[in-house]
Amino acid sequence: xxxxRKERILARPEEVKLFKTWSSPFPLRVAWALQLKxxxxxxxxxxxxNKSNLLLQYNPVYKKVPVLLxxxxxxxxxxxxxxxxxxxxxxxxxxxxxxxxRAMARFWAKFGDDKVLPSIYAAFKSEGKEQEAALAxxxxxxxxxEEELKGKKFFGGDNIGYxxxxxxxxxxxxxxxxxxxxxxxxxxxxxxxxxWLKEFSDxxxxxxxxxxxxxxxxxxxxxxQAHDAKSSST
Amino acid sequence: MAKGGEVKLIGxxxxxxxxxxxxxxxxxxxxxxFLEEKFGAKSELLLRSNPVHKKIPVLLHAxxxxxxxxxxxxYIDEAWPSSGPSILPSDPYDRATARFWAxxxxxxxxxxxxxxxRAQGEEAKKAAIDQVVEGxxxxxxxxxxxxxxxxxxxGDTIGFxxxxxxxxxxxxRVTERTQGLKLLDQAKVPGLAKxxxxxxxxxxxxxxxxxTEKLAEFAKLIMAKFRAPPPQ
Numbered sequence: 001x002x003x004x005r006k007e008r009i010l011a012r013p014e015e016v017k018l019f020k021t022w023s024s025p026f027p028l029r030v031a032w033a034l035q036l037k038x039x040x041x042x043x044x045x046x047x048x049x050n051k052s053n054l055l056l057q058y059n060p061v062y063k064k065v066p067v068l069l070x071x072x073x074x075x076x077x078x079x080x081x082x083x084x085x086x087x088x089x090x091x092x093x094x095x096x097x098x099x100x101x102r103a104m105a106r107f108w109a110k111f112g113d114d115k116v117l118p119s120i121y122a123a124f125k126s127e128g129k130e131q132e133a134a135l136a137x138x139x140x141x142x143x144x145x146e147e148e149l150k151g152k153k154f155f156g157g158d159n160i161g162y163x164x165x166x167x168x169x170x171x172x173x174x175x176x177x178x179x180x181x182x183x184x185x186x187x188x189x190x191x192x193x194x195x196w197l198k199e200f201s202d203x204x205x206x207x208x209x210x211x212x213x214x215x216x217x218x219x220x221x222x223x224x225q226a227h228d229a230k231s232s233s234t
Numbered sequence: 235m236a237k238g239g240e241v242k243l244i245g246x247x248x249x250x251x252x253x254x255x256x257x258x259x260x261x262x263x264x265x266x267x268f269l270e271e272k273f274g275a276k277s278e279l280l281l282r283s284n285p286v287h288k289k290i291p292v293l294l295h296a297x298x299x300x301x302x303x304x305x306x307x308x309y310i311d312e313a314w315p316s317s318g319p320s321i322l323p324s325d326p327y328d329r330a331t332a333r334f335w336a337x338x339x340x341x342x343x344x345x346x347x348x349x350x351x352r353a354q355g356e357e358a359k360k361a362a363i364d365q366v367v368e369g370x371x372x373x374x375x376x377x378x379x380x381x382x383x384x385x386x387x388x389g390d391t392i393g394f395x396x397x398x399x400x401x402x403x404x405x406x407r408v409t410e411r412t413q414g415l416k417l418l419d420q421a422k423v424p425g426l427a428k429x430x431x432x433x434x435x436x437x438x439x440x441x442x443x444x445x446t447e448k449l450a451e452f453a454k455l456i457m458a459k460f461r462a463p464p465p466q
Contacts, residue, residue, distance in 0.1 A: 061338060061372065070327075073327055075330045075334075076334060077333075077334055077337060080333045080337065081330070083329070083330070083333065084329070084330040087326040088326045099309055099312035099313040100295075100298060100300070100309070100313070102308075102309070102312060103300045103306070103309040103312075106302075106305045107302055107305050110302060110305070111286060144286060
């Protein structure tokens with residue numbers, strides 16, 4: 001009689017932790033990706049004015065959020081984390097299968113972070129002539145994204161994908177626009193982007209993770225007041 | 235094997251960014267037509283193929299353009315999966331690590347390198363050099379952890395991170411020469427110093443890494459242009 005060795009396999013739930021802040025859009029990208037794939041994870045809320053030892057240990061180079069911790073190993077930089085999440089959990093693919101389409105998604109995500117985001121940030125932070133120039137640049141960049149949306153509901157096609165997530169921070173522009181009375185994404189010039197914004201923001205998984213609008217407004221009003229106080233006291 | 239005429243690369247011999255896809259194509263054993271841009275003038279083809287950034291390199295695969303050097307390298311790896319070795323590692327965590335350091339090199343380390351030549355005054359220059367040295371120390375550490383005793387970041391063969399960093403070795407040597415520095419110091423970064431020699435000697439790299447002499451001459455040219463008074 002063959003002795004059967006029964007191995008007791010201790011099933012451990014995979015540990016997935018996301019280091020984030022309540023308002024930063026970059027960890028939000030990772031939260032969206034994990035939610036879309038139905039991955040259970042624990043949020044670790046950081047205060048950037050008082051960073052935890054764990055954060056400093058897991059992201060010594062940049063000391064920033066987000067950091068994804070998976071089975072004790074940290075991954076930093078939101079777009080890099082997105083690809084890691086997509087490669088680790090195969091359900092609900094975020095990047096397209098075709099190599100050319102993947103290259104395009106990566107190209108536009110990088111364009112979003114390197115060009116669109118800084119120009120919009122500059123537009124909201126500056127005044128007068130500087131602001132005009134920043135707005136003009138931002139509009140030029142947004143026009144390129146508008147063209148990318150032709151014939152598509154989402155950047156990813158019929159469903160939300162990697163590029164939608166990467167550009168998702170645009171959906172929060174309404175908050176900045178309200179606080180500063182500056183119109184960046186007007187529907188006349190950017191009808192497709194505005195339509196996309198609505199579809200994206202209304203998607204249940206996306207809506208679920210949004211930081212509370214009233215808290216964001218309060219935060220940016222306070223930041224603007226501090227900025228105005230500083231510049232008027234000189 | 236890519237058919238002749240199917241793959242084209244728009245670029246220039248001095249550009250480290252252009253070198254990246256060239257090394258990748260060499261690793262994959264792919265033939266391509268190198269369309270060399272003239273310095274100071276952008277071709278119609280370049281402006282048409284990369285209207286967003288108007289920069290080199292641009293890969294044209296069956297006339298479809300791919301832009302941004304590291305995006306191109308990943309495209310080459312994914313479009314020809316069964317040609318040559320894999321450029322990205324196979325494990326998702328290793329891939330994330332390679333991408334992380336490649337992004338660090340592009341966003342922090344290389345800008346600090348080009349900051350040395352641009353620095354005005356001794357103090358600024360010393361600060362720029364210190365930044366580069368600090369970065370190299372981080373990369374030395376990363377090399378130790380990632381290579382695990384193998385010759386390259388990618389293991390036995392050149393991979394994504396080797397390409398991302400190695401493309402700058404020509405410029406590192408020019409900087410060492412013009413500034414009288416030793417950046418890839420055997421004493422300070424022994425792993426990287428030896429890795430650099432292996433990288434430059436590799437068959438995928440040898441033909442596309444410009445000679446330091448030629449690059450130094452080119453550097454003088456751009457610095458002269460950079461410092462020249464604006465045209466009347």
